[in-house]
Amino acid sequence: GVDTRLDPARAFDLASDLDELRRAARRHTLGPTTASLVNEAERRGIPTLRLDEHSLVQLGYGKYQRQIRASITSLTPHIATSTASDKDLTKQMLDRAGLPVPKGAVVRSADEAARAASRLGFPVVTKPLDGNHGRGVTLDLHDEEGVRRGFEEARAHGRQVVVERYFPGNDHRVLVVNGEVVAVAERVPAHVVGDGRHSVRELVDEINRDPRRGEGHENVMTRIKLDGHVEALLARAGLTTDSVPEEGQRVYLRDTANMSTGGTAVDRTDETHPENITVARRAAKVIGLDVAGIDLISPDITRSVHETGGGIVEVNAAPGFRMHLQPSEGKARNVAAPVLDMLFPKGTPCRMPIVAVTGTNGKSTTSRMIAHVLRHAGHTVGLTTSNGIYVNGELVTAGDTTGPKSARVVLSDPHVDVAVLETARGGILREGLGFDRADVGVVLNVQPDHLGLAGVETMEDLAAVKSLVAEVVTDHGTSVLNADDPLVVEMRARARGRIAFFSMNGGDGAAPVLRAHIAEGGLAVLREPTVLGDELVMYEGGQRLPIIRARDIPATLGGFAAVNVQNALAACAVALARDVPLPVLRSALSTFTTSFEQSPGRLNLYDGHPFRVLLDYAHNPSGLGYLRDLVRHLRPERGRVVGVIGVAGDRRDEDIREMGALASEAFDEIVVREDEYRRGRREGVGARLVREGALAAGTPEERVTTILNEREAVDAALRMARQGDLVVILVTEVENVWRQIRDFDSSGTPPRLLPDESRGARETHRA
Known part of the structure; x- marks a missing residue:
């Protein structure tokens, strides 16, 4: 149908059309992590192929290829990703390795959650056992009522829930690639700062007008959404979306600092204490991830967590790169480069000839x-x-x-x-x-x-x-x-x-x-x-x-x-x-032949009948000209040449007629067929043009037979052949016709006629 949006009579709605374009872009463009890796590969001359409509991309060709899906690579062990998705198992492995982690428990009911929190000591955190992107996480819970509420929030995102001690401090994402820390970002939850005049809702609207914010991952930052979680968090602080915070008052809208929920990021790579870097490197190694996002809570990242308290609360497979590539504050880090260094070390080929x-x-x-x-x-x-x-x-x-x-x-x-x-x-x-x-x-x-x-x-x-x-x-x-x-x-x-x-x-x-x-x-x-x-x-x-x-x-x-x-x-x-x-x-x-097995449809000779059959794909005047010259050498001394010819319908009339004229020079008997796909021409038109070309070149009318169906035309030519003849078949359906030639029953083939027994006109034409 016609796209009415292109109709000049239609009223132009810029906002609506832009929204539609943005939705289309979100459906088809690569996310920021995958895009950064693809861009870095292309800068290095590494070819890329997108393998699906999402984020599965091949880097390099053939045997030299690697694959990525966001920051999961073809080197990422499956067992490591499975381990990282199980928060309780991850914590056990890190604890066994002597790394700082919060104590916790896996629970299946709100009552269990309340008992675990009481045993661990408040404040606590509740989160889904296998969650991601901060979904279902509730922080800094100080009483049983809050724990039960947090359990239900987490339960909506996973069947099992983790209750663990809350580490006070700032939330940091430490990115580890191939065993090395390549970036550290402090993540700040979505929030507004009051001015004493505007409501929370108005302040959020103002923040969302920042051109750096967009839907999902389309921009540097994500727009803040006012939903039930925000309203519940505000309620715990005695506020609503219509409340007007005092000037300078910071109002948090999310428990977690994920970029996907409107959080911001500040680069802290150069400020991070060496012992904190060691903690993150060891954590990635323990879990076995080649690319890992270590969530490290620390009151002061410039000091060791062993001194300040805090520790690792999560290890993430497939960590997002956006906060490092384009932090809200601080230096941008090309974190795609070390990933490409890992996938294609110096001197490693990425292309095949x-x-x-x-x-x-x-x-x-x-x-x-x-x-x-x-x-x-x-x-x-x-x-x-x-x-x-x-x-x-x-x-x-x-x-x-x-x-x-x-x-x-x-x-x-x-x-x-x-x-x-x-x-x-x-x-x-x-x-x-x-x-x-x-x-x-x-x-x-x-x-x-x-x-x-x-x-x-x-x-x-x-x-x-x-x-x-x-x-x-x-x-x-x-x-x-x-x-x-x-x-x-x-x-x-x-x-x-x-x-x-x-x-x-x-x-x-x-x-x-x-x-x-x-x-x-x-x-x-x-x-x-x-x-x-x-x-x-x-x-x-x-x-x-x-x-x-x-x-x-x-x-x-x-x-x-x-x-x-x-x-x-x-x-x-x-x-x-x-x-x-x-x-x-x-x-x-010296071992390359024209056998059907090595070169199907190209000068394939079959000698299993009393006559010889040559199968070829010549489909234009130049190709048929070469074949005509070869037929002069293959022509039997006392036999005829029977040819089956068809021309695709998308050729010009003069080209089709020329094919008929060349067939007249090459063949004594001509069977004209048509392709099944006539490409816009009516049935029989292409065959008629071939016939016209042959007749104009001097072939007698009685020696041109028209049979449109390819199989029937081939069968007719094979039945027409006599002992010692050469049958040349210009084919479309190569496999089927070759099988038809092999399976043809030639037991009833009549003996070859001597020249004086055949029609004089035929001998004259052949000469």
Whole structure:
């Protein structure tokens, strides 16, 4: 529906709209503790990923990652957080360690609470056994009636209640990180100071107008709320919210000094006595917390609690940082820094190498080749492709996974130490990259595909989108560019890191830009003709080193699959940029095939029938052009080529017709199908355009069959095939069609016809 708030006829209510925006911000923004840690990580160049809608955040990538939820870290022991949440157990452990704690008891009824208070001696404190944020805490109770009232207050926040001796003094929060005290704040409960003219309510309203105060944790301080607890506290002092305190009279509105209830904080870090620091450090160690908030009551923090009295009343897991980051008075402390020092000690890696691969054609195969090489080099590789996400070769998520969400899956996997990310145009336009920078950015080519969509009207527009992969390369990384594609060559002006070129035209056919690059000592990988066949060769620093012959890479189908020769050149450039040794690179390339298992939907050959089947994903004119050239080498001497072709509906009419024309050049019999998702076109329109292109290119009408459903079209082509034929299937549903090919019953396949037995027109067309 339409958002009526944007309607110019609607009356504008600034206050209401601002409140709504604030509520939205509170729902979606990180709290002050988590935000401080994320900001500190980003200052250090540590990548961050938010894992939920709250405060769970990943710092670092892959196997190097750590996680935080506010100040709970992935190093925080669960047993320590459980201990800290049990106030009685915490006190027992601290007492056993000789640390100053108040005596107390756990009670289950108001009568038990009254008896415990009498036994301990007044004044006492009541609080929930497993409470937090000061909820249900009542201080300085001097009689049985107060204890019973305090019990009920605590009972509302927990099933069990603690009654303990009250330590007089000031409330201090001591923050301990990794065994060291990093900040101390004196916490002052929410209060007003009378002026003899205004009521308590009016004084609170005036305090709440302070721009530093907001709802919850959105600002430095929290607004004070006048609720039943405040009214009860005032009543004990003989006051109401309408009372007018005398000038200078301090009226406390809360028992506890928590920031979340409107309290204020004064930094006391530099004034704290060394023995008090030792007490806090030992307390954190006893409980086992890596990040701990020690609540220390002391009449004078500049003197030892052993001398003045007082002690530890609580040890908190997940302590808030707000009071230290932005105290109401005193010096602000960057308490996030020591947490990051603990999670990522100096010299500890936080990132894994990222290889991002983009281009119109060849992304999936090149990405798979790169991942195959890096696995041979001993890495645990996370790979995203148009067929799914793989971790160390194992499929973990099937589907088209070339967008930012899929990239984040790999970057979040705790086993992965290098990421190879196929990066498609659509994901970039929708959400960006999913990562902030890459160690290697690969741009394979820019061909006319998806033009006219999402504001991408020209080839230059498309190149601008794809160039982003090279633009985010680190200063010490490598941009791998196709020297045979003018639009890709132009990207070197804005690509970052060093430039590595690859080219199918080495030797005497090398372009001037490539010759100059090599002369300057740059990295380049070229296909060069030799007497033993085409060879992949590297140049760097004035040296020429042969890598492997093209025909020795199984994926090139004897060197005839030019597209995979080109993909291998790019993969070699990436491997060399990542310092993969040449013997490892050669071994990896010599074991990379076009099998369905290694490269589903990319030049997969099946020879289990009397005829041969080639499955491929060619989906644009450039890709089909490469396939047409390969089919010329695979064409059976005395058989036909039957092709199944479909084109996505979001291509331009002229592109779809061109696909039909290319199919006419490649296939003797054409079966035209359609994708299930026609992307805005009416049923049959895309198939009609393919048919028009084929007929215009000279294919006789009787040799073009239209069957819209992919499964039915594939079945028809397989039944049409004779012994010795080649069936080429351009596929959408890769897994399903491959299964259909394997399961097809070819026992009734008729014998192959000799040329003089077949239709003359067919032979003429094939010639």
